Amino acid sequence: MNNKSDSIVYVYAKEGKIETLDLGASEKAHKKLLKDGWVHTCTLNACVFLERLYNESQDVAKEIMDLGKRSE
Numbered sequence: 001m002n003n004k005s006d007s008i009v010y011v012y013a014k015e016g017k018i019e020t021l022d023l024g025a026s027e028k029a030h031k032k033l034l035k036d037g038w039v040h041t042c043t044l045n046a047c048v049f050l051e052r053l054y055n056e057s058q059d060v061a062k063e064i065m066d067l068g069k070r071s072e
Contacts, residue, residue: 007046012038013068041070 010026012019012033019038021029034040044067057063 007048009044009046009049010040011042011044011067013041013070014038016068018068039070041068 008023010021010023010030012021014037018041019033030040053060053063
């Protein structure tokens with residue numbers, strides 16, 4: 001089994017597209033992405049997200065599309 005804490009993903013959205021980065025890449029690019037109009041929409045654990053998506057989601061497409069929306 002892998003270490004699920006190693007699978008953190010930072011999600012940014014702009015103009016109907018998303019950009020996903022790991023911790024190292026996000027630390028380097030965060031300020032530039034925000035300056036360029038990207039919005040940080042969520043931080044997720046990819047392993048947990050995929051497990052939940054596969055095992056529990058009734059609407060996989062909606063779950064994926066929601067990544068591009070800012071959560072409140």
